[in-house]
Amino acid sequence: MGRAIEADVRVNDARASRLHARITTERDSQTGLTRYRITDLGSTNGTTLNGQLVTDALLQDGDKIVVGEHLLRFDMLDEIDREFQRQIHRLLVHDELTGLLTSKSFFSELRREAARAEAESRPFCVLMMDIDHFKQVNDTYGHLVGNQTLEEIGAVIMRALRAGDVAARFGGEEFAAFLLDAQYAQGLVAAERVRAGIEEHHFKITRHSSAELEPQTHRIAISLGVAAFPEDARDPIELIELADTALYRAKRTGRNRVCAYNALAEEDEEQTPLPARSE
Numbered sequence: 001m002g003r004a005i006e007a008d009v010r011v012n013d014a015r016a017s018r019l020h021a022r023i024t025t026e027r028d029s030q031t032g033l034t035r036y037r038i039t040d041l042g043s044t045n046g047t048t049l050n051g052q053l054v055t056d057a058l059l060q061d062g063d064k065i066v067v068g069e070h071l072l073r074f075d076m077l078d079e080i081d082r083e084f085q086r087q088i089h090r091l092l093v094h095d096e097l098t099g100l101l102t103s104k105s106f107f108s109e110l111r112r113e114a115a116r117a118e119a120e121s122r123p124f125c126v127l128m129m130d131i132d133h134f135k136q137v138n139d140t141y142g143h144l145v146g147n148q149t150l151e152e153i154g155a156v157i158m159r160a161l162r163a164g165d166v167a168a169r170f171g172g173e174e175f176a177a178f179l180l181d182a183q184y185a186q187g188l189v190a191a192e193r194v195r196a197g198i199e200e201h202h203f204k205i206t207r208h209s210s211a212e213l214e215p216q217t218h219r220i221a222i223s224l225g226v227a228a229f230p231e232d233a234r235d236p237i238e239l240i241e242l243a244d245t246a247l248y249r250a251k252r253t254g255r256n257r258v259c260a261y262n263a264l265a266e267e268d269e270e271q272t273p274l275p276a277r278s279e
Contacts, residue, residue: 023036125182166180194224202217
């Protein structure tokens with residue numbers, strides 16, 4: 001468990017160490033039963049078990065573990081309980097249609113990532129995305145095809161991003177993502193992969209004829225805006241707003257393109273007239 005991307009249980013918390021604690025299994029030599037042990041990995045702020053700081057201890061069902069500012073409960077579940085918990089978690093934090101995070105979950109993850117980036121001086125990028133002329137899909141093919149298209153869009157976005165990057169559906173046809181440990185150049189490359197992936201994808205249309213299903217496809221495009229931490233802003237909400245500004249510049253200048261916020265700032269500076277010089 002820890003803050004590092006490679007941790008099995010990732011805790012996005014500035015007070016958690018990158019590799020904070022480890023839970024391992026062992027066999028009880030007397031009973032032959034499996035036991036679970038938690039070991040602190042030399043974390044900065046320590047690991048708390050049931051209110052007590054521990055370096056190494058056996059876990060019992062229902063134990064409370066504190067890592068950073070996160071309170072976790074250790075539960076030994078059977079397969080039915082485990083699947084129930086998975087379903088509840090999926091409904092709470094993921095958009096039902098696309099499988100991406102909801103906007104609320106995305107903002108929560110983004111705030112934690114911004115705090116981590118600030119503490120460790122690490123860059124990251126925010127992408128705002130909007131499907132071009134999506135209303136035409138619903139008007140032409142109906143809302144069922146529109147929903148199917150949104151579902152496929154979510155899959156295309158995830159394929160275009162790296163493992164560990166976070167994507168969300170903001171609602172309607174608007175999407176967002178943030179890219180961990182990514183500088184501007186990497187963010188623009190990822191945004192272009194998303195744009196090209198959507199442009200090249202053949203989205204399914206299912207029409208019901210009297211005799212059989214006739215598969216057809218349609219094409220759409222996407223516009224994207226990119227903003228970067230810390231170049232453009234350090235506040236996560238401001239980063240979203242700046243990426244959104246870049247997105248709508250992409251919309252106004254022709255759609256189906258990627259626009260970087262820092263390029264807009266440079267362009268505005270070039271267009272700002274110099275003050276008249278007094279003689």
